[in-house]
Amino acid sequence: MRSRTRIIASAAIILVIVSSYLSWKTFERRGYSLSGADGISHPDDAHFTQPTERPGVVHEFVQRPVLSYNEAVEVNKKTCPAEGVNFDEGTVTENEKTKAWRRVTSDKISDWRKNIAEYLDQKQNETQQKLTSESILAADGHGKAAKVGRGIVMAAGDHASVVRARTNIRLLRSYNCSLPIEIFNFQGEISGPDKRLLEELSLLEQRSEDRMNHGGVTVTIRVAEGVQKGKDWKAFHIKAAAIQQSSFDEILYLDTDSYLLRNPEYLFESKQWKDTGLMLWPDYTKSHATNPIWRLVGQQCRNEYEGESGQIFISRTLHQDVLWVAEYFAVKHHQFYGFLGGDRDSFRAAALLLGKKWTGPGRLNAAAGVVLNNPQGGGHTMLQSDPEGKWLFVHANLIKHAQFERPLWARIHRAAQDKFAGESTYGDVHPPNDGLGNGVKLRVVYQPMMSTVMSTFDGYDEAAVVVENWDSYEELKGFEDRWFGFGGAH
Numbered sequence: 001m002r003s004r005t006r007i008i009a010s011a012a013i014i015l016v017i018v019s020s021y022l023s024w025k026t027f028e029r030r031g032y033s034l035s036g037a038d039g040i041s042h043p044d045d046a047h048f049t050q051p052t053e054r055p056g057v058v059h060e061f062v063q064r065p066v067l068s069y070n071e072a073v074e075v076n077k078k079t080c081p082a083e084g085v086n087f088d089e090g091t092v093t094e095n096e097k098t099k100a101w102r103r104v105t106s107d108k109i110s111d112w113r114k115n116i117a118e119y120l121d122q123k124q125n126e127t128q129q130k131l132t133s134e135s136i137l138a139a140d141g142h143g144k145a146a147k148v149g150r151g152i153v154m155a156a157g158d159h160a161s162v163v164r165a166r167t168n169i170r171l172l173r174s175y176n177c178s179l180p181i182e183i184f185n186f187q188g189e190i191s192g193p194d195k196r197l198l199e200e201l202s203l204l205e206q207r208s209e210d211r212m213n214h215g216g217v218t219v220t221i222r223v224a225e226g227v228q229k230g231k232d233w234k235a236f237h238i239k240a241a242a243i244q245q246s247s248f249d250e251i252l253y254l255d256t257d258s259y260l261l262r263n264p265e266y267l268f269e270s271k272q273w274k275d276t277g278l279m280l281w282p283d284y285t286k287s288h289a290t291n292p293i294w295r296l297v298g299q300q301c302r303n304e305y306e307g308e309s310g311q312i313f314i315s316r317t318l319h320q321d322v323l324w325v326a327e328y329f330a331v332k333h334h335q336f337y338g339f340l341g342g343d344r345d346s347f348r349a350a351a352l353l354l355g356k357k358w359t360g361p362g363r364l365n366a367a368a369g370v371v372l373n374n375p376q377g378g379g380h381t382m383l384q385s386d387p388e389g390k391w392l393f394v395h396a397n398l399i400k401h402a403q404f405e406r407p408l409w410a411r412i413h414r415a416a417q418d419k420f421a422g423e424s425t426y427g428d429v430h431p432p433n434d435g436l437g438n439g440v441k442l443r444v445v446y447q448p449m450m451s452t453v454m455s456t457f458d459g460y461d462e463a464a465v466v467v468e469n470w471d472s473y474e475e476l477k478g479f480e481d482r483w484f485g486f487g488g489a490h
């Protein structure tokens with residue numbers, strides 16, 4: 001009963017959104033003034049409070065002034081100093097050498113924005129057509145269910161990623177997480193045995209008595225449509241398509257190597273989720289003044305860490321447009337991924353372009369790993385926290401590149417100043433948040449093995465980096481045993 005009511009409610013909300021959008025367009029064309037509100041509360045209500053401004057809002061970013069490279073860098077340097085800041089040094093110096101970012105003309109920026117706006121129009125039109133035909137079907141009871149409910153989305157195709165997904169799901173199950181899980185792969189990518197390996201998780205769960213007690217986990221393997229590995233899409237480009245094509249409305253996207261420390265469902269009840277319907281997590285690298293992203297989104301550089309996309313909470317109802325823009329960046333990755341760090345910063349970029357706010361963790365990410373001779377080295381995992389600053393995700397993104405000795409998770413390296421002020425989180429750049437992590441440098445080294453070293457820049461107090469034992473945090477204790485126990489492979 002409840003889910004049926006939710007289906008109808010969500011379908012109604014989507015119809016209202018689409019039809020109000022179409023009526024703005026109609027009014028816009030006819031030059032009528034608008035009146036009335038659609039009654040939907042939007043996270044960025046500031047943009048939506050003036051009904052008469054609505055027609056322009058949809059593609060407002062196209063109108064933002066386009067700065068030349070020099071103008072932009074001049075403006076951006078005021079908010080994003082490079083001194084003592086851990087920006088993406090390799091990428092930035094490479095583009096200074098090749099002048100690739102400098103050569104992005106203002107015409108190019110305008111074209112990019114226009115093309116994005118057109119893509120949004122096209123997607124909006126397609127959705128409207130689909131909804132119209134589905135609601136006709138629904139009228140006689142044969143309609144497909146609208147996207148509803150909460151769920152977890154992953155992408156896994158090759159054997160190693162399937163094994164990671166399995167460990168990830170077993171952990172979730174051990175926390176009594178009841179969210180359904182959809183795993184996307186490219187057409188023909190996943191082997192028969194690997195597919196069974198994942199589907200088995202779902203079957204086992206259905207048979208177990210746990211399921212009767214608390215719903216259990218269901219795992220569905222799906223093929224990402226319209227994307228092919230090796231052509232326009234590389235393995236990591238499947239992310240935006242997977243989120244887009246999943247059947248959920250409130251989505252937790254997880255990289256297979258971003259493991260949970262507890263049941264993540266409480267975040268869907270958090271104030272931070274309710275405030276924005278979009279939660280993103282930071283990477284180690286900070287925004288840089290020369291990056292074309294600022295010219296593209298038409299904003300001054302934010303003194304903020306770039307996003308990483310190992311875990312994303314997103315509401316489809318509120319942020320369908322963010323998903324479309326992220327998807328567009330993926331399709332046109334040759335144009336955009338060079339300055340979005342691959343896809344890792346593409347969701348933050350899409351939110352900025354569309355003037356949308358997000359929330360996230362209450363502290364910066366830490367580097368976790370093994371004990372090596374250099375006490376600040378040995379990092380292979382990004383440790384990410386919840387809005388309260390309690391560690392939640394063990395994003396083990398480097399362990400696949402080297403053979404580490406156990407214990408794999410023994411140390412944590414973090415910035416001493418890593419807490420967002422008051423109740424604010426990642427996504428809020430007001431002082432003192434803009435100064436978090438200043439003086440802290442993170443470098444990848446290749447000796448004795450590929451791993452990270454967190455240290456301070458010359459002239460900064462060494463106390464800016466804190467080294468702690470993994471077990472000094474209650475929420476981290478016992479993770480390694482659980483991980484291996486659930487088939488973690490290293």
Ligand SMILES: *[C@@H]1O[C@H](CO)[C@@H](O)[C@H](O)[C@H]1NC(C)=O
Pocket residue numbers: 118119121122125
């Ligand atoms: C979307 O639909 C509107 C109205 O039917 C039309 O004017 C517009 O050209 C369409 N846009 C795209 C990109 O198809």
Ligand SMILES: *[C@@H]1O[C@H](CO)[C@@H](O)[C@H](O)[C@H]1NC(C)=O
Pocket residue numbers: 174175176213
């Ligand atoms: C999961 O549910 C079982 C059965 O109700 C309970 O014994 C167990 O403590 C729960 N585990 C967690 C992590 O909540």
